[in-house]
Amino acid sequence: DAKTTQPNSMESNEEEPVHLPCNHSTISGTDYIHWYRQLPSQGPEYVIHGLTSNVNNRMASLAIAEDRKSSTLILHRATLRDAAVYYCILRTQGGSEKLVFGKGTKLTVNP
């Protein structure tokens, strides 16, 4: 399974943008970059995914480096409800169905 590296923790203030980085230097051409987050005492939830181009949805934006060796999840205006552990996961098209979670980044949002 392709490996990702994320900082253990990050801190942000409410209503400010948050940029959560992920390194995936061994990514292959058929690997999609997925982000999930896990709020306290809940199961993980899907946030966004992409292959090469930047992606936006109602929850977040995903910026993918041109060489695809890194990506950044962007929360445009953090709220207290965004405090969670954020996981960056690579999924291979046509590969295993399983999600391979690392330890993720614990995001703290200060009021």
Add this chain to the structure above:
Amino acid sequence: DTGVSQNPRHKITKRGQNVTFRCDPISEHNRLYWYRQTLGQGPEFLTYFQNEAQLEKSRLLSDRFSAERPKGSFSTLEIQRTEQGDSAMYLCASSLGDRGFGEQYFGPGTRLTVT
């Protein structure tokens, strides 16, 4: 509520006892997954069903663990002769996998404590 549901939410058992957990996926989802999560770690994949067929099993799934999904609907995960190391949160997820990636929708989990 049409999300993934899991029962029970909490289970305390003594070492050596058998336990069974149930997962009800989102009704039209054909894929169902079990994961295990210990404190401070991300979830670890255990097994995956497409309809009633169990298609992938992790090496973490020892012979004390068995999972079923009769008729491709709900699923059960049984742990026989529980050990203290089995204490964890057991998460179920489901997805609609037709082509490409189906995002996985997770339930709230069953927290198992083995004393």
